[in-house]
Amino acid sequence: MIIERPSAARGTVKAGWLDSRHTFSFGHYHDPExxxxxxxxxxxxxxxAPGGGFPPHRHANMEILSYVLSGALSHKDSSSGGEGGVIHPGDLQWMSAGHGIEHSEFNASTTLPxxxxxxxxxxxxxxxxxxxxQRTFEPSDRRGRWALxxxxxxxxxxIAIRQQAWLRGALLAAGEEVEFACEPSRRYWVHVARGxxxxDGRVLQAGDALGFVEEDGPHRLRDTGDDIADVLLFDLPV
Incomplete structure (x- = not known):
């Protein structure tokens, strides 16, 4: 079974400095499906927006990954003694909240979103x-192929995470293709971040996603736009 999740169907939150789209239920956006x-x-x-961000707040028992597409994100959390860093495009940051952690995230720029x-x-x-x-993944390592x-x-x-899950990313130029193979005992989620x-012939644009449940065999993903496509593939337990 292949599940479609169009970008336009996602939850929407706008709060002045924040414009957010939620693929799954989150905060004030709730959809039991x-x-x-x-x-x-x-x-x-x-x-x-420049100068905006999320003030210190707590999480527990969640693996949290941040993936910057443009601009820069400043992060601080209590696990590092109040220190933090800046996440740029090409970086992946992992925070395992464990038994409880406090963190904050702000736009690192006062002029750019x-x-x-x-x-x-x-x-x-x-x-x-x-x-x-936090790791930096060079674009050349993902051009035209999956990178773990x-x-x-x-x-x-x-990055080693606390779940039996694999996250891969690919950057594709116009006409470039990658494949991924499904096993019926696993679930797979393809999210188009850009492009x-x-x-397999289904057109996906930025923000669109497909879920694969009890699927078997290979699937082909091809860049059909004019710009670089940035695609994430989640390989998940049932």
Whole structure:
């Protein structure tokens, strides 16, 4: 079964400095049909105005990934003694909230907006110690092919996360293709962060997504737009 999640059907939140699109139920947006996809609980596409951001707040027992598309995102959390860093395009940041953590996120610029994805996965263990990591993935490593960004064991330079899930990313120029194989015992979620692609002939634009449940065999993903497509593939337990 293939599940379609069009960008236009996502939840919308606008709050002056914030323009957000929610793939799954989150905050004031609640849809009982879209509570998550396996352990994948949140994909929020956020645009934060210069000087805007999320003040300190708490999370527990959630794997939180931040993926910047443009601009820069400043982050601080209590696991690093109040220190933090800045996330740029090409970076992936992981924060495991564990038994409880406080963090904040702000646009690092006073003049330019920041556009990023915040992704939550439920962990495969609870009440672990909070943890944090950040990696830079060179665009050349993802051009025309999948690169492993996150995995349970930190394989191939990826970030090790606390879930039996793999996150891959690809950057495709016009006409470039990649394939991914499905196993019926797993779930897969394809999210188009930027650009226009087809998946086995289905047209997907930025913000669109497909879920694969009990699917078998290979699927072909092709860039059919004029710009670079940025695509994320989640390989998830049922």
């Amino acid at each position: 879209w509570m998550g996809f396996g352990p994948l609980r949140v994909i929020n596409e956020d645009r934060v 920041v556009h990023f994805l915040q992704i939550w996965l439920q962990p495969d263990r609870v009440n672990a110690a909070p943890a944090y990591a 960004l996150a995995s349970p064991d930190g394989d191939a330079g990826s 226009t692609v087809t998946v």
